Amino acid sequence: MSIAATLSDRFWRQPRLLLALLLVPPLLWLGVIYIGSLLALLLQSFFSIDEFSGLIKYQLTLKTYGELFRPSNYDIIIRTTVMAALVTLASIAIAFPIAYYAARYAKGRMKVLFYVGVMLPLWSSYLVKVYAWKLILAKEGIITWAMTGLHLQWLLDAVLALPVIGGNSLSVSYIGTFIVFVYVWMPFMILPIQASLERVPATLIEASGDLGAEPGQTFRHVVFPLALPGIVAGSIFTFSLTLGDYIIPQIIGSSRLFIGQAVYAQQGTAGNVPLAAAFAVVPVLIMCLYLWGARRMGAFDAL
Amino acid sequence: MTAVEFTHVSRHFGSVRAVDDVSLTIAEGSFFAMLGPSGSGKTTCLRLISGFDRPTSGHIAIFGEPVDDTPPNRRAVNTVFQDYALFPHMNVRDNVAYGLMVKGQSKPQRYAAAEEMLALVKLDGYANRKPGQLSGGQRQRVALARALVNRPRVLLLDEPLGALDLKLREDMQTELKNLQQSLGITFVFVTHDQGEALSMADRVAVFNDGKIVQVGTPHDIYEQPRTRFVADFVGSSNILPPRLTQSLGGPAKWASLRPEAVCLTDGPGKARGIIEQVRYLGATNHITVRVGDQTLTAAQSATKKLHAVGDQVGLSWADMALHPMDEA
Numbered sequence: 001m002s003i004a005a006t007l008s009d010r011f012w013r014q015p016r017l018l019l020a021l022l023l024v025p026p027l028l029w030l031g032v033i034y035i036g037s038l039l040a041l042l043l044q045s046f047f048s049i050d051e052f053s054g055l056i057k058y059q060l061t062l063k064t065y066g067e068l069f070r071p072s073n074y075d076i077i078i079r080t081t082v083m084a085a086l087v088t089l090a091s092i093a094i095a096f097p098i099a100y101y102a103a104r105y106a107k108g109r110m111k112v113l114f115y116v117g118v119m120l121p122l123w124s125s126y127l128v129k130v131y132a133w134k135l136i137l138a139k140e141g142i143i144t145w146a147m148t149g150l151h152l153q154w155l156l157d158a159v160l161a162l163p164v165i166g167g168n169s170l171s172v173s174y175i176g177t178f179i180v181f182v183y184v185w186m187p188f189m190i191l192p193i194q195a196s197l198e199r200v201p202a203t204l205i206e207a208s209g210d211l212g213a214e215p216g217q218t219f220r221h222v223v224f225p226l227a228l229p230g231i232v233a234g235s236i237f238t239f240s241l242t243l244g245d246y247i248i249p250q251i252i253g254s255s256r257l258f259i260g261q262a263v264y265a266q267q268g269t270a271g272n273v274p275l276a277a278a279f280a281v282v283p284v285l286i287m288c289l290y291l292w293g294a295r296r297m298g299a300f301d302a303l
Numbered sequence: 304m305t306a307v308e309f310t311h312v313s314r315h316f317g318s319v320r321a322v323d324d325v326s327l328t329i330a331e332g333s334f335f336a337m338l339g340p341s342g343s344g345k346t347t348c349l350r351l352i353s354g355f356d357r358p359t360s361g362h363i364a365i366f367g368e369p370v371d372d373t374p375p376n377r378r379a380v381n382t383v384f385q386d387y388a389l390f391p392h393m394n395v396r397d398n399v400a401y402g403l404m405v406k407g408q409s410k411p412q413r414y415a416a417a418e419e420m421l422a423l424v425k426l427d428g429y430a431n432r433k434p435g436q437l438s439g440g441q442r443q444r445v446a447l448a449r450a451l452v453n454r455p456r457v458l459l460l461d462e463p464l465g466a467l468d469l470k471l472r473e474d475m476q477t478e479l480k481n482l483q484q485s486l487g488i489t490f491v492f493v494t495h496d497q498g499e500a501l502s503m504a505d506r507v508a509v510f511n512d513g514k515i516v517q518v519g520t521p522h523d524i525y526e527q528p529r530t531r532f533v534a535d536f537v538g539s540s541n542i543l544p545p546r547l548t549q550s551l552g553g554p555a556k557w558a559s560l561r562p563e564a565v566c567l568t569d570g571p572g573k574a575r576g577i578i579e580q581v582r583y584l585g586a587t588n589h590i591t592v593r594v595g596d597q598t599l600t601a602a603q604s605a606t607k608k609l610h611a612v613g614d615q616v617g618l619s620w621a622d623m624a625l626h627p628m629d630e631a
Binding site: 201203204206207208209210211212213214217221222225226 | 406
């Protein structure tokens, strides 16, 4: 009997052995490399830095977390969280109709076109896309050109004149950062929503109408609750990716920092690893809070 | 009064004529069955009544009112779906109360109505369960309660018993029939199961290729099938070609001869043949007899004398049992 046959017989007699063999490598990877480094990070955040020598004091303290609440650091957290929330809401609003169309109406070639259209941007480099957007949004870019051609320069100027979110041009304003975030994470919102809508049988929507519901009521009571797990899944992506990103706000937007940039700066040039770690814990905490809230609101009841 | 009326209704999907020039009337308070093989247009007809689909041509009226431009949510009909279509994220109570909720009834009011309906379908005590925690038969009852709580004037049932096992299906047949009689609502029932159609309906429409082949009482449909298709689809039948019908003393037309009308005799009978096969079906035996180049099947009580393959037997039947019909 060959080795393969001996092995397969062995696995048949002891199914647990196969399970162990399948699970141990990924669990090791996840446990040691991922969870382990996360714990190391968490530990680092409880250390502090000696202000004179710049060396790390290996003594457990909450001092570094206290520093997060200094106005300049606190602003970074609020700015990033608000941006992540707005990006998520906009992504839901834009992704839902696309996902709904793809799940309920697209057939055959249109479905293929949908998948290619959604996935294609993921195949090209993220940096290329961000720099492309920099050109699109620049003062000399295509948007300014098109708005001028359409005699809508005044509209663009009015938008850019808005306090806080405006700026010299779209590429150096929060609006620009927002647009690029929404664009770059869009597939991560469309696909989960589409997957969840795909599992809603068409007869449920018919049943709702049959029972007298107006289309708006059907959406509110049937379609939306059943799509909610997908929306939550998608928003976990858009929310956490925005919270952690440090490239987009650096290339596009006002020069004010986001959490990702703060982490990058603190652990690099500033050499303040404990503060970088404390900053890095913030998105983890926010995501935990978000998931807990979503669960409380019954977002996973339909799973 | 007429509950549902079809006037030359067609529904084409591309080149497929799913429903092809159907005219029919369904009387108020009747239990109407649409019977046919899959793809015969019966389910499409149901969807045209509920409004999920619109006719390519022709008109539909519900209680005399044309509904050609009325969306499903404004029609006085409710549907029990083949897959039940219960809302998986709501418990049984909210599922049943759904129709009242969207009409704006208060919570106590609609929950009271839901409890009442659940009692009617013998599901009291299940209000807090989710559909996923119910058996097929229970889901079926919830679907029924959810439709009936709206007091529809017509209840549409799309193969509602198809997913149930045999015993449960028989129980539900009786219950549905009782329910229909006590509520007095018009039931329109789609099925491919001829036994179900015959045992429950007051009137049966037999569908084939998008057309209605015959409408009548179950008795008419079974005893006097109009065409070969009806004879063959509704119950099993011996279908005799014109030549054989003529040689057996009938007109030169196709004819149907129900197996249970055929008796085996030791005497000469109307025809003689050799037994080719005996199938034991519990209560009856189906005995296939070769008569010339044709075979005829006789259904015989299993308690009768047992015949063996190869026996010479005579076949006899009452003259009226040989029913001539159209070719198509």
